[in-house]
Amino acid sequence: MSGGSFLRDRLAPVGSILLVILIAWYIAAYALNAPFQRDFDRRTDVTRTGAEFLLATMSQPKPTMPAPHQVAENLWTNTLTVKPWSKRSLVYHSWITLSATLLGFAMGTALGVAIAIGIVHVPALDRSLLPWIITSQTIPILAVAPMIIVLLSAVGVTGLLPKALISTYLSFFPVAVGMVKGLRSPDVLHLDLMRTYSASKMQLLWKLRIPASVPFFFTSMKVAIAASLIGAIVGELPTGAVAGIGSKLLAGSYYSQTIDIFAALIAGSIVAILLVSLVGILGRLVNARMGARQA
Template sequence: MTDMAIGGMRGGGMLRRAASGGVLPILTVLLVIVMVWYVAAVGMNAQWVRDQAARSGAVLETGEFVRQTLTLDRPVLPAPHQVAAGLWDGIAGQKITSKRSLVWHGWVTLSATLAGFGIGTLAGILLAVGIVHNRAMDQSLMPWAVASQTVPILAIAPMVIVVFASAGITGLLPKAIIAAWLSFFPVLVGMVKGLRTPEAMQMDLMRSWSASPAQRFWRLRLPSSMPYLFASLKVAIAAALVGTIVGELPAGASSGLGARLLSGSYYGQTVQIWSALFTAAALAGGLVLLIGLLERLTLRRMGLAR
């Protein structure tokens, strides 16, 4: 129970809190982070600039020194404005079809994520319905489903890609399978919990009206599982995105945000890594917010949310 509740809190409610007067503290903390980042950028890039200066025999004034640390081509830590410039260049500066466009790479990742998320969610819900109605399925599957959450499945994602590639399957499908696999378990576990929430009293009431199993399902179990479903959907979509990105890591993948990360790390293009990272972060935030929006709309229509 606590697992899900806290999982649901995560990422949700953010807009609401921001709107209810939390903007100033958030902005303050963000400002502090940016400042710390600048200081760190100067500090971490200092060695390189100093070496360069020593090599050319130049003596740098403090102002010039700081300017150089923040404008390096391949900095150890790029300054925020360099990342922002990299992001802008990747998003707006390229044709969308270009291999250097972050929109294109983002779309490659997003499409695999959404495909996998859809498959995984559907499978999770269907299996949860089966588990709730069939005791043998429940006892056979649930222990493994719960235990599987403690296993670092994500870590083997690249291997799955390679195996599929050796069988001649490449592109969107293998990544979607990983994403589906990762989103499947949270949805399954959350949905089973949700379908079981109706209290004994409510179930007895249904029985006293001699409601059919289908009626019990559609009118009691399914509606009361909705809060749980959305809580696990948020976890699932974040997991699906991470799965897709990690699935793009194996050498050979040339498209997607994961591939950008990898090629950036091969060639020391730190700005490229950070830009890809921020694009991924924006995608994740956007997806979770989207689910949160859907959740609020659905729950409000059901009269469960204020």
């Protein structure tokens, strides 16, 4: 972004595309809701003018496609007008999902770093484990999520941990792969220098490899935290709709409450954006503090 202004290169294009999306959303809402409304009016013998009809398509209780303002209104009432700890509040549901996400993310990151350190140091692990880690990600693991949840609840493990385990599985992979790259990123020159200092393997790890891997660490954590949120949401689907964004989605789909589904989706998206930007900002701060290049 050298030379260009923020307004011209970022705000104007992003803003106008968002505006186009908003307009397209309204048009889609009209187009998708109109058939039902026409049918409904014919059966109840109501005749409306064009403008009235347009308004009616935008204010159905269970629209096929809710209009943006309906979703915004639902978000507003369910976050700001109810108490945050009540079961109706999206803040409460987001918090349930967020806690599972963060626990799973922490475990996944720890596991990923541990695996990466093992792979870098043990050649047998490098040869045998790495191909399987990559294969494990081609398996649609989310499909197994309900089974893991049901199994763990059969053993007596319920609540936060089963969801967090799915998040762990999804988030360890980017961290492991990124960290293997990062731990191997120091130059041969630097490694040789450490050897002339007669540094032990531990010293090599702590003083050279880990500092060199920090930019890679934060880049992969950004991917991992997004994956971990998806894991937590899908993990909530089979728990019988108790709490969390995933259960909101499921309940919404049972009762065709499209407005609720959209509101839950947007709540989830806000959580995702907050988490990813938080990791991004943290990464930029740490990288700047350590004088590292961006990976």
